[in-house]
Amino acid sequence: MSKSEKEILSMKRMFDIVASLVGLVFLWPLLAVIVVLIKIEMPGPIFFVQKRVGRKGKLFTIYKFRTMTLGHGGSTVSVKGESRITPLGAKLRKYKLDELPELWNVLIGDMSFVGPRPDMPEYYDLLKGEEQKILELRPGITGTASLKYANEEELLSTVPDPVKYNKEIIWPDKVKINLDYYYNNTFLGDIRIIFQTVFR
Template identity: 40%
Template structure:
C-alpha cells in the first residue's frame, strides 16, 4: 500500500511539473495540428486500464480523416502526414497522456494500454498487467518496443506488474528519454510487422 501511494505521489508531482514546463511546446504542437490537420487536435480512444476499467486515452492527432470513394477511412500509412510522423518519432504525440496521469487513469510507467478488443486474448499470467495502472512508457518499451513479439511484450508487462517500484520507474523513465532522443524502437507505419494481437492469436487457434 505504501509503495502504491508513493508511486501515485511521484506520478502526480512529475506529470504536473512536466505539463507546466512543456506547456509552450504543447501549445505550439496543438496550433500546428489545427493548421495542418484541422480539428480535432487530440485523438481519444477507449482502452482498458487498471482492473480492466475502460478509460479514454489521449494523444495528439497524427493522421488525416481521408476516406475512399465509399466513405471508408484509408489505411494508416496513407493518412499519416509528414508532420504526424515527426511527432510520433519524437513521442510528442504522447504528451496529452499527462492529463490521463493527473486524472489517475494512467501512470508515467506501466504496461501500455492496448485495445479493448484484445481483452479476451490475454493469458492468465498476461492479465497481471491489469493489476497496475497502464503507463506512458514501460518495461516493454525500453526492451525493444515494436521489435518484440506479443509474447515477449506481454511477459515483460507481467514482470513489471509483479516487481514495480519507484526506483524501477525512475530507471525506465531515464532509459525512455535516452531512447526517444536517439529515436530507437520507432517503426514506420508502412513497415509494421507485428500483427494485431487478436488476429495473431485467432490464427494460432485456427492452426491448432
C-alpha cells in the same frame, strides 16, 4: 497486497501527480506550439481520443495529439511510412510528442508514467490466467515493453503481415515483459525506466 506493495503504489501515485502537474505547467508552451501546428497542417480535431483498457480492466479515455488523416479507416496497428500518417504526425510520433497529452491521463489517475501500454479491449480479451495480473497495474506512458519495442513501427514495416506479426509475436512478448514488471517493479526501477525513455 503486502504493506511494502501498498507503499510502492502510494509513492508511485504521489510521484505521478507531482511530475505530471509539473510537466503540464512547464511544457505548456510546447503543447501550445503543437496545437497551432496541427490546426495549420491538419485541419480537424487536435486530439486523438480513444477508449483503452485501464487498471482492473476498466475502460478510460486516452488523449493523444492526432497524427493521422481523418476517416482513414485503417487497422489499429501502425506501420512507419503509412499514407494515413501525416508528415507532421510522423515527426510527432518519431519523438513521442504525440503522447504528451497523456500527462493529463496520469494526473487524473487513469495512467501512470511507467506501466504496460494501454491497448484496445480486444487485445486484453486474449489474456489468460496469470497474465490477467497485468490488469492490476495502471497502464503507463512508458515501460519495459515500450523500451524494447521503441522501434515497433519500423519493425512492423519490414514484415509481410504487420497485424499477424503483432498479434502472434509482439503482443505475446509484451505480455511476458509486462508480467515480469508486475512481479519485480520498484519505485527506483520506474525512475530508471523514465530516464532510459527520455535519453534513449
